[in-house]
Amino acid sequence: MAWDRNQMAERAAQELEDGMYVNLGIGIPTLVANYVGDKDITLQSENGMLGMGPFPYEGEEDPDLINAGKQTITELARTSYFDSATSFGMIRGGKIAAAILGAMEVSENGDLANWMIPGKLVKGMGGAMDLVAGVGRVIVVMDHTNKAGESKVLKECTLPLTGKGVVDRIITNLGVLDVEHKGLHIVDLAPGVTREDMIAATEATII
Amino acid sequence: MSKIYANAADALDGVLFDGMLIAAGGFGLCGIPELLIDAIRDAGTKDLTVASNNAGVDDFGLGVLLQTKQVKKMMSSYVGENAEFMRQYLAGELELEFNPQGTLAERMRAGGAGIPGFYTKTGVGTVIAEGKEVKIFDGEEYILERGIFADLAIVKAWKADTTGNLIFRKTARNFNPPAAMCGKICIVEVEEIVEPGTLDPDGIHLPGVYVHRIVQGTHEKRIEKVTTRKREEA
Numbered sequence: 001m002a003w004d005r006n007q008m009a010e011r012a013a014q015e016l017e018d019g020m021y022v023n024l025g026i027g028i029p030t031l032v033a034n035y036v037g038d039k040d041i042t043l044q045s046e047n048g049m050l051g052m053g054p055f056p057y058e059g060e061e062d063p064d065l066i067n068a069g070k071q072t073i074t075e076l077a078r079t080s081y082f083d084s085a086t087s088f089g090m091i092r093g094g095k096i097a098a099a100i101l102g103a104m105e106v107s108e109n110g111d112l113a114n115w116m117i118p119g120k121l122v123k124g125m126g127g128a129m130d131l132v133a134g135v136g137r138v139i140v141v142m143d144h145t146n147k148a149g150e151s152k153v154l155k156e157c158t159l160p161l162t163g164k165g166v167v168d169r170i171i172t173n174l175g176v177l178d179v180e181h182k183g184l185h186i187v188d189l190a191p192g193v194t195r196e197d198m199i200a201a202t203e204a205t206i207i
Numbered sequence: 208m209s210k211i212y213a214n215a216a217d218a219l220d221g222v223l224f225d226g227m228l229i230a231a232g233g234f235g236l237c238g239i240p241e242l243l244i245d246a247i248r249d250a251g252t253k254d255l256t257v258a259s260n261n262a263g264v265d266d267f268g269l270g271v272l273l274q275t276k277q278v279k280k281m282m283s284s285y286v287g288e289n290a291e292f293m294r295q296y297l298a299g300e301l302e303l304e305f306n307p308q309g310t311l312a313e314r315m316r317a318g319g320a321g322i323p324g325f326y327t328k329t330g331v332g333t334v335i336a337e338g339k340e341v342k343i344f345d346g347e348e349y350i351l352e353r354g355i356f357a358d359l360a361i362v363k364a365w366k367a368d369t370t371g372n373l374i375f376r377k378t379a380r381n382f383n384p385p386a387a388m389c390g391k392i393c394i395v396e397v398e399e400i401v402e403p404g405t406l407d408p409d410g411i412h413l414p415g416v417y418v419h420r421i422v423q424g425t426h427e428k429r430i431e432k433v434t435t436r437k438r439e440e441a
Contacts, residue, residue: 125285163332
């Protein structure tokens with residue numbers, strides 16, 4: 001039994017330590033906030049906010065208060081606001097301890113691709129290139145394979161890169177992999193997933 | 208000399224020309240200069256290059272200038288929520304210079320601060336680095352990015368005093384201060400204009416020196432993605 005989206009998010013939340021300032025990407029990474037428990041975590045939203053709160057109650061949405069995914073959110077007692085240049089100053093300057101991001105592809109040397117498919121899908125990198133270049137630790141959370149069943153954990157990325165050699169840890173529905181010198185090291189396997197299952201589902205080198 | 212103008216069209220009088228570079232504040236539909244954008248549409252200025260994180264949605268924000276084909280080139284980090292933007296780009300009708308979001312913000316801030324270029328590690332090893340000067344500092348690779356010096360900055364603030372001191376509200380601040388800084392002329396649209404002395408001098412987000420023209424108006428402030436939680440969950 002592999003992990004579902006929420007279980008992946010729960011596993012990713014274990015990566016966070018008390019006192020951390022963290023940036024969560026769009027998609028499964030956003031769910032990580034539901035599993036931080038008692039840990040004192042401050043969420044950064046790169047459009048200019050530290051101390052991001054939960055979604056507002058219906059009828060209390062504020063058009064001036066959104067997250068980087070353009071969703072309405074709320075503030076907390078600790079919240080601060082700032083402009084985009086200041087926001088990316090703290091990202092580029094290494095003040096944000098970790099970023100948890102989604103991905104289209106990750107390679108065994110830590111290359112990350114998550115912003116475009118040439119000729120097909122053009123989203124833009126948003127703040128992802130700045131995040132992976134600047135934050136202390138980059139954790140990718142994604143499905144292990146694409147809709148066609150092909151591995152998204154590759155020897156080399158085929159899509160345009162978001163960053164080169166930037167990923168530290170990969171959390172997928174099958175388990176947890178660390179990017180090390182000569183390949184990927186299995187840190188954890190989802191319940192019912194064997195080492196052989198992981199190797200079979202992974203194009204990249206498992207060491 | 209008064210900085211206050213009666214409406215967005217008056218505030219833009221004499222500053223628009225075909226082929227100009229405009230820096231615009233806003234993130235998604237949050238904190239966008241919606242009145243000035245509509246006035247630029249009505250003015251019909253063409254071949255614009257617009258530096259803005261994204262381009263609104265199809266029918267609101269900068270998206271309206273894409274629909275009217277007034278934009279020749281966008282300098283942006285994200286086009287994901289705007290189908291017309293993506294269509295024009297993939298069809299080759301619109302030039303698009305992708306900028307990482309932090310690089311775009313810093314390029315604006317730098318331009319406003321008189322800095323023509325700076326080195327950053329953002330984008331190293333990606334297509335963003337292609338054609339850019341590389342320099343090694345302390346064993347690490349950085350690329351040269353240029354400051355943006357815009358002909359015009361269009362921004363949205365919450366309140367201005369009549370001298371142009373601005374305060375923004377919550378995450379509607381975003382790109383507005385750096386965009387304002389990098390414009391040779393900066394026009395701001397606000398929800399409220401107050402007398403000098405009303406705003407706390409220690410709480411000014413952007414000093415009036417950066418602001419040349421001010422217009423007050425009513426804003427739609429459309430929400431792109433309404434997300435809520437149920438009260439029972441509280």
